[in-house]
Amino acid sequence: MWEHLVCANCAGPVSEGRCRVCRASRERMDREGRPVSPALLVALAALVVLAALLVPRMAG
Numbered sequence: 075m076w077e078h079l080v081c082a083n084c085a086g087p088v089s090e091g092r093c094r095v096c097r098a099s100r101e102r103m104d105r106e107g108r109p110v111s112p113a114l115l116v117a118l119a120a121l122v123v124l125a126a127l128l129v130p131r132m133a134g
C-alpha cells in the first residue's frame with residue numbers, strides 16, 4: 075500500500091503528510107484507493123506505444 079511511499083519533495087513518508095506535496099498525494103490516493111490509477115497506466119502505455127511509433131520516423 076501507499077503508506078510506504080516516499081515523497082519526492084520532502085523525502086519523508088507520504089503517509090505522514092510532512093509537506094504540501096505529501097498531503098496532496100495522500101488526498102488523491104485516499105480518493106482513488108491506489109497509488110496509480112488504471113486509467114493513468116493505460117494513458118502511459120498509449121504514450122509509450124505512440125513514442126515507439128513516432129521516434130524512428132523522426133530519427134530516420
Ligand SMILES: [Zn+2]
Binds near residue numbers: 081092095096
Ligand atoms: Zn512531502
